[in-house]
Amino acid sequence: MPLENLDDTAITILNAASRRFLHYGFKKTTMSEIADDCNMSTGNLYRYFPSKLDIAESFVRVLREETIAALRAIVSDGALTPAEKIRRCIRHKFRVAYDRFHNNAKAYELSGELIVERPKLAIEWESAEGLIIAQILAEGEERGDFFVGDATRMAKIIQDTVFRFTGPTVIHEGEYNDIEEELDAVLELALDGLKCRAARNR
Amino acid sequence: MPLENLDDTAITILNAASRRFLHYGFKKTTMSEIADDCNMSTGNLYRYFPSKLDIAESFVRVLREETIAALRAIVSDGALTPAEKIRRCIRHKFRVAYDRFHNNAKAYELSGELIVERPKLAIEWESAEGLIIAQILAEGEERGDFFVGDATRMAKIIQDTVFRFTGPTVIHEGEYNDIEEELDAVLELALDGLKCRAARNR
DNA sequence: CGATTTAACGATCTATATATTATTCAGGCC
DNA sequence: GGCCTGAATAATATATAGATCGTTAAATCG
Numbered sequence: 273m274p275l276e277n278l279d280d281t282a283i284t285i286l287n288a289a290s291r292r293f294l295h296y297g298f299k300k301t302t303m304s305e306i307a308d309d310c311n312m313s314t315g316n317l318y319r320y321f322p323s324k325l326d327i328a329e330s331f332v333r334v335l336r337e338e339t340i341a342a343l344r345a346i347v348s349d350g351a352l353t354p355a356e357k358i359r360r361c362i363r364h365k366f367r368v369a370y371d372r373f374h375n376n377a378k379a380y381e382l383s384g385e386l387i388v389e390r391p392k393l394a395i396e397w398e399s400a401e402g403l404i405i406a407q408i409l410a411e412g413e414e415r416g417d418f419f420v421g422d423a424t425r426m427a428k429i430i431q432d433t434v435f436r437f438t439g440p441t442v443i444h445e446g447e448y449n450d451i452e453e454e455l456d457a458v459l460e461l462a463l464d465g466l467k468c469r470a471a472r473n474r
Numbered sequence: 475m476p477l478e479n480l481d482d483t484a485i486t487i488l489n490a491a492s493r494r495f496l497h498y499g500f501k502k503t504t505m506s507e508i509a510d511d512c513n514m515s516t517g518n519l520y521r522y523f524p525s526k527l528d529i530a531e532s533f534v535r536v537l538r539e540e541t542i543a544a545l546r547a548i549v550s551d552g553a554l555t556p557a558e559k560i561r562r563c564i565r566h567k568f569r570v571a572y573d574r575f576h577n578n579a580k581a582y583e584l585s586g587e588l589i590v591e592r593p594k595l596a597i598e599w600e601s602a603e604g605l606i607i608a609q610i611l612a613e614g615e616e617r618g619d620f621f622v623g624d625a626t627r628m629a630k631i632i633q634d635t636v637f638r639f640t641g642p643t644v645i646h647e648g649e650y651n652d653i654e655e656e657l658d659a660v661l662e663l664a665l666d667g668l669k670c671r672a673a674r675n676r
Numbered sequence: 677c678g679a680t681t682t683a684a685c686g687a688t689c690t691a692t693a694t695a696t697t698a699t700t701c702a703g704g705c706c
Numbered sequence: 707g708g709c710c711t712g713a714a715t716a717a718t719a720t721a722t723a724g725a726t727c728g729t730t731a732a733a734t735c736g
Binding site: 299313314315316319 | 709710711712713719
């Protein structure tokens with residue numbers, strides 16, 4: 273994890289801020305608390321981050337990079353069929369969303385607050401994940417498993433399909449296993465659609 | 475439209491309240507304003523509705539009954555294939571959601587406020603629509619167009635699939651035609667899945 | 677006696693004054 | 707001169723007093 277291109281002091285600040293964000297939430301941690309934790313003045317924080325919100329953005333960005341890395345690992349796994357890669361990617365997204373909502377309230381809140389102020393980030397991240405899905409779809413089309421057409425467009429369609437389970441704003445009610453089972457059913461129907469079109473176009 | 479089983483005075487109250495809800499929103503209309511519009515006292519309102527929120531519930535319930543009626547009309551149309559019925563039902567739901575969000579801010583707000591206080595209503599309405607979808611699916615299975623299995627369960631899966639476009643909390647960005655086109659693509663993939671399964675099971 | 681009013685109560689909103697906090701910048705330190 | 711500090715500033719949050727509003731129930735009307 274390169275933590276982007278931040279120098280040592282910035283990483284110190286980011287770590288101190290992250291600890292407080294996770295314990296007390298974004299709004300309840302103050303810049304002077306972060307500065308105290310780092311044995312520096314508040315003014316100095318602004319030499320490394322333009323604003324408090326930018327510290328939060330870096331914090332969430334690190335979390336996102338972890339999930340992106342996990343998705344890439346799935347894509348690189350040569351033992352998996354394209355369909356299985358998509359299943360695992362989507363399940364992973366759901367697991368992260370569910371876990372953050374149920375077991376990590378402060379991180380969930382922080383994501384929400386950040387997206388309100390920086391809506392472009394949600395779009396940026398959704399299209400980053402879209403690229404990964406598109407890659408798998410293209411692989412599936414090459415093997416003859418799927419009929420995809422424009423892979424980027426079809427990736428968006430898959431993301432829309434599972435939005436209820438993986439979207440940022442959704443509240444998950446009920447047991448984890450029950451919801452995952454329903455997600456699997458939704459995704460399987462779409463995958464059958466892709467397979468069906470491949471068979472039709474052969 | 476029977477307006478449920480309300481007597482004349484209750485309907486007078488509901489109409490007066492509805493007008494104010496649509497013009498000024500739920501929070502900004504007061505019980506005394508509603509009472510004044512009806513030439514009665516505030517206390518008397520409570521002979522016909524247990525609370526202000528219950529007036530709002532009746533108001534939204536009327537709107538819902540209109541959409542349910544529209545969906546039923548689609549189901550009864552003998553000239554349509556089951557697949558076409560589903561397309562039209564889902565498009566109708568989207569159109570209503572989009573229109574309310576963009577052209578009827580007060581009604582959109584009111585729905586949101588009501589659902590926060592009465593979450594069970596959302597579930598009630600979603601399952602009412604689910605029944606209609608299930609009916610179409612069963613018809614499609616009988617004709618051999620679809621393989622459905624448990625129609626109620628499959629209806630839920632279809633609802634999940636298009637949730638991003640028809641769900642209650644979703645904000646629709648972009649042009650109507652662009653979004654509807656994407657919705658069509660999402661739904662068509664799921665329908666192809668159902669058709670594919672029918673062909674496979676034949 | 678059923679239908680309605682009116683006054684009273686408690687909860688909720690509003691406006692305002694106060695205090696905290698994010699951010700800046702004129703300087704100090706090494 | 708690069709790095710940092712800490713007081714000053716402007717924006718935001720908190721607290722509170724006052725007003726408004728939803729709700730209730732005893733009293734009134736027909």
